[in-house]
Amino acid sequence: MPTAQLKVFVPLASFPPRERARWAAYVEAGEGLTRGQVAEVEWRDASARLVGGRTPLGPDAALVRRAGSRTLVCPLQLELRAAFALAAFRRSIPDVVVDQFVPDTQARDLLAEAAASGEVPHILDEPWAVPLHWFVAFAPDERRVQDPPEGAGPRVRYLTTVGQAVVRLEHAIEVVEGTVEDADEVLLALAELTAWLDGFVDEAVVELDEGGVGQLRSPEERRADRTCAELHEAIDALAAGDLLAAAATFGAVRARWSAQRSRDHAS
Secondary structure, three states: OEEEEEEEEEEHHHOOOOHHHHHHHHHHHHOEEOOHHHHHHHHHHHHHHHHHOOOOOOOOEEEEEEEEEEEEEEOOOOOHHHHHHHHHHHHHHHHHHHHHHHHHHHHHHHHHHHOOOOOOEEEEEEOOOOOHHOOOOOHHHHHEEEOOOOOOOOEEEEEEEEEHHHHHHHHHHHHHHHHHHOOHHHHHHHHHHHHHHHHOOOOEEEEEOOOOHHOOOOOOHHHOOOOOHHHHHHHHHHOOOOOHHHHHHHHHHHHHHHHHHHHHHHH
């Protein structure tokens, strides 16, 4: 299933002491996974994780980045993410249907236990399309378009710090609250994303990776996409009191992504 991801890379020094020691040993042993390895594991074992709640990688698996003298770690937490995915799935359909997809009671209990543990996942997954409120956390000039050596067209990512992302999201919430009626759904999405990011230090790096969702569009569409810029233009228009311009811009963006989601589901 094509999936977009938000990933938080936390400075090694910011982990609690026990976790810091564990991840330091992991980094020193050179065991950090490449993006290609992560993609392969997540694609190959997605069904097994959802049904069995287990991954062959175990709890110690992570992406590792280096920014100057800093080492940043993004734990994969595959079992925790499977638990959150199952929890969201269970909220959307009757329990009897869930039982058909995940028939093993022990597996469901393990996933439920992980979801209720209070542990915060470092990665959010979203199939078929990038949620629009994710883009609000970034500035348009934080967009990165790269051509990977394996081909398949450009790869689109956004990079910022958690602190900057939270400031932008809080600004958007303030503007929408003060200008738009009946915006509960938008405000809830922005607030939930802000609360998730607040669980990490301001210096952590947050990355929006369009991943497989980006591959659903043509290379030309990926290069030309202005979703992030358009959403910030809509927020600026709201702040200036131009509700018509804001509605037109936001409506066009939402229609474009809704059409992609519908088209991809149908295919």
